Amino acid sequence: MPLEPLPPTEDGESLARRDFLKVSAALAATLPAGLGASTPASRQTPLVDGDRLNAILDVFRRYGGGDDDGTTRLAYSDEDIAARAYAASVMESAGLRVSVDLAGNLIGRRPGADPAALPIIIGSHLDSVPDGGSYDGQVGCAAAFEVALTLHHHEVELRHPLEVVVFQNEEGGKTGSRALVGRVEPHEFDIVTASGFTIRDGINRLGGDAARLDEARREPGSMAGFLELHIEQGAVLEAAGTQIGVVEGIVGIRRWNITVLGAQNHAGTTPMPQRRDALVAAADLIRAVNEVATTMEGRQVATVGRIEAVPGAPNVVPGEVRATLEVRDLEMDKIGQIFSEIVAHAREIESAREVSIEFDPFYESLAAPTAPAFRDMLERAAADLGYSTLRMPSGAGHDAQSMAELGPVGMIFVPSRDGISHSPREYTAPDDITRGANVLLRAVLALNAAG
Numbered sequence: 231m232p233l234e235p236l237p238p239t240e241d242g243e244s245l246a247r248r249d250f251l252k253v254s255a256a257l258a259a260t261l262p263a264g265l266g267a268s269t270p271a272s273r274q275t276p277l278v279d280g281d282r283l284n285a286i287l288d289v290f291r292r293y294g295g296g297d298d299d300g301t302t303r304l305a306y307s308d309e310d311i312a313a314r315a316y317a318a319s320v321m322e323s324a325g326l327r328v329s330v331d332l333a334g335n336l337i338g339r340r341p342g343a344d345p346a347a348l349p350i351i352i353g354s355h356l357d358s359v360p361d362g363g364s365y366d367g368q369v370g371c372a373a374a375f376e377v378a379l380t381l382h383h384h385e386v387e388l389r390h391p392l393e394v395v396v397f398q399n400e401e402g403g404k405t406g407s408r409a410l411v412g413r414v415e416p417h418e419f420d421i422v423t424a425s426g427f428t429i430r431d432g433i434n435r436l437g438g439d440a441a442r443l444d445e446a447r448r449e450p451g452s453m454a455g456f457l458e459l460h461i462e463q464g465a466v467l468e469a470a471g472t473q474i475g476v477v478e479g480i481v482g483i484r485r486w487n488i489t490v491l492g493a494q495n496h497a498g499t500t501p502m503p504q505r506r507d508a509l510v511a512a513a514d515l516i517r518a519v520n521e522v523a524t525t526m527e528g529r530q531v532a533t534v535g536r537i538e539a540v541p542g543a544p545n546v547v548p549g550e551v552r553a554t555l556e557v558r559d560l561e562m563d564k565i566g567q568i569f570s571e572i573v574a575h576a577r578e579i580e581s582a583r584e585v586s587i588e589f590d591p592f593y594e595s596l597a598a599p600t601a602p603a604f605r606d607m608l609e610r611a612a613a614d615l616g617y618s619t620l621r622m623p624s625g626a627g628h629d630a631q632s633m634a635e636l637g638p639v640g641m642i643f644v645p646s647r648d649g650i651s652h653s654p655r656e657y658t659a660p661d662d663i664t665r666g667a668n669v670l671l672r673a674v675l676a677l678n679a680a681g
């Protein structure tokens with residue numbers, strides 16, 4: 231399927247073409263003598279070219295990058311389309327056959343020696359949140375491209391086909407990866423995304439075909455595995471002084487609406503002992519939620535993120551409070567257990583404060599554990615390279631979560647400075663990015679050798 235053409239620059243040369251030449255020149259400059267295209271594959275496991283990898287990441291910044299080091303590259307925007315055109319040119323320089331699937335995902339394919347072998351899939355996303363960072367998603371894409379470039383220039387033949395995927399609209403709801411597992415609902419087509427385009431128009435703008443989205447669906451068992459490198463977006467690795475995070479899975483999420491009912495009354499004439507203050511009861515509950523999640527063993531998190539007192543006047547004892555509860559953990563059973571404890575506390579608060587507390591579930595996202603064999607594989611890959619590792623859950627959603635429905639997935643995290651993400655202050659050091667890409671490359675080779 232054709233890609234959207236890029237607007238020509240003053241000298242008539244497209245941005246993608248110029249960037250392609252820049253990366254090609256960087257490539258030629260960084261290849262050690264004797265490792266040119268005609269040299270037979272090295273018997274040693276190759277390493278990625280960190281300069282080339284970080285140069286690719288720098289070029290992404292031209293598409294929506296701001297003066298504050300941040301990036302606004304909303305899914306389906308002109309910047310998104312331009313960045314994907316550049317990405318396609320990099321993929322081509324890695325010898326990949328580039329296409330856009332019916333869901334608008336950008337895909338580069340490399341054949342394997344064994345026509346019966348299932349594809350190994352690597353990739354991430356290029357779209358950002360408004361006023362976002364220049365690393366979220368983009369690091370994973372640049373690293374996947376760099377893995378393909380390294381395999382290409384070292385003439386490494388894989389038994390498995392390799393697919394490098396740039397998923398579309400990750401930030402707006404993982405539309406591209408969910409389409410691959412048939413999880414995009416018809417009503418979503420009319421959702422207006424941050425760029426102003428509906429999902430339907432967006433898919434079509436990227437070269438997909440929203441009317442035929444069903445055909446983009448892939449079958450469970452149709453891949454050998456999916457591997458995604460991503461910035462941590464938290465501060466666990468940095469705090470531990472660890473180089474590589476081996477992700478145990480993407481946490482499940484459950485959310486409830488909470489209603490606390492007390493008695494609305496005059497704030498001047500109602501003596502303290504006679505009050506049935508819904509907001510005071512809610513305050514007890516918020517403390518209880520925090521204590522349950524903090525004292526229980528494990529890495530679960532629980533949050534009351536929204537609260538509203540009714541009627542919400544300075545001179546009225548609140549008769550009703552509406553709030554939300556969110557609990558996340560790698561195991562759905564654990565989320566249930568945490569919720570039960572919170573409810574037990576709520577029952578005590580009800581009798582102590584003479585109120586009623588109700589929980590009404592309104593959202594659930596199932597946990598997506600990574601494949602245990604892939605965790606071991608990533609740990610071994612990192613150990614071979616001399617990098618320190620830490621096993622950890624991912625508190626944020628990722629495309630790997632969708633891909634887990636198709637087969638085994640693995641995820642690699644690299645440190646985020648100060649744990650900041652979805653902000654122009656998001657930053658990951660070039661050496662950390664290079665280390666992550668080397669682990670990704672080793673894992674691809676290990677998966678390829680595994681069968």
Ligand SMILES: [Zn+2]
Pocket residue numbers: 355366367400460
């Ligand atoms: Zn991301």
